[in-house]
Amino acid sequence: MTTLSIVADNIGTPESVISPVNCKKVTIQEANGLASASYYVRAPLIDSPAVLVPAGYPFSFIGRWGGEIMKGETAAFIETSSGTLTFSVVFE
Numbered sequence: 001m002t003t004l005s006i007v008a009d010n011i012g013t014p015e016s017v018i019s020p021v022n023c024k025k026v027t028i029q030e031a032n033g034l035a036s037a038s039y040y041v042r043a044p045l046i047d048s049p050a051v052l053v054p055a056g057y058p059f060s061f062i063g064r065w066g067g068e069i070m071k072g073e074t075a076a077f078i079e080t081s082s083g084t085l086t087f088s089v090v091f092e
Contacts, residue, residue, distance in 0.1 A: 009084040014077035023091040029058035031086040043076035
């Protein structure tokens, strides 16, 4: 299991979530258990439909068709509904 911190906002292009390891599952949640604002996740492509995640809730997903997400692959894109937030992203 590997964890990264990613800072995202609601200005411009959503932030890329790039996998630092081969993994099967990714979980995104606001860092430190905070619930400041809702956020959008698009996976696996930037033009994938956005999923609105309520503030304080995690969002988990697996690789396409149940396969692995490869090291260096863009796994998702994150943007906030308002403001700038820091996220913990866990790769398992």
